[in-house]
Amino acid sequence: MGQDGVRFGEIDTSRPHPARIYDYLLGGKDNYEVDQQAADELAAAAPEVWISVRANRAFLQRAVQYAVGTGVRQILDIGTGLPTSPNVHEVARQVAPDVRVAYIDNDPIVAAHGNALLSSSGSTRIVLGDLRDPQALVDHPEVRQVIDFRQPVVLMLIAVLHFLTDEEDPARVVATLRDALPAGSFLVLSHATGDFADRAAAQAVYNKATASMNLRSRAEVERFFAGFDLVEPGVVQVPFWRPDTPPPARSGEIGFYGGVARKSG
């Protein structure tokens, strides 16, 4: 699936979707009443969620600028979310106009909106695919149209791995993707955590959504970087990863860890 599009009839408006909840929290318009209710419940249980999603997007931008700034010219962004300006390819191309980007998400609404946004761009693709089958993503012909796995790649797993349960073995998923990448590639990852507050009520909101929320500790998040070398400052709450402006008030409550690491030879 991809450039040939996705039918809107496939979009389920009876249950909240993570992509649409997140879009609503970011102030987007691509969401339904069921998503808005879930997001409002989430914010009632975890009021810092409003600043957390913005801090996560700001981390995404800084991490892309950093990784592309080292010279890597290809990005594989899995768990893309609905288009949110500036999108990854827009941030990357401010640094280097020739960057190629493959976006992957398992939600048809993301692929549909992404197709509309990206249809004019030959060096960008949006592909409907599932992180739980990582080898299929690496082998996907449309991904291969823009990503050359013989050259370094920035692998982005931003705010997506927490939708995989322990039984779905997210460490194996990351390892499969890592093994497909050559030395000099980067892993850019962020992940929700309950380390800074009891988030049981917030987690419960996702029980009726299309994916569960699996909060993980700092040590668990660090383990996803196995086989990569973390760049400074390591795995930290996202506002504290190489901030370019003073971190917002209440940053210490933000429930997202983030980190960037390089695969060595």
Ligand SMILES: C[S@@+](CC[C@H](N)C(=O)[O-])C[C@H]1O[C@@H](n2cnc3c(N)ncnc32)[C@H](O)[C@@H]1O
């Ligand atoms: C919270 S949004 C994050 C969007 C973007 N990466 C960001 O951080 O701004 C999570 C996205 O991951 C997608 N997602 C969840 N589970 C997935 C899976 N198993 N495979 C691919 N995408 C998935 C959702 O559809 C959603 O668009």
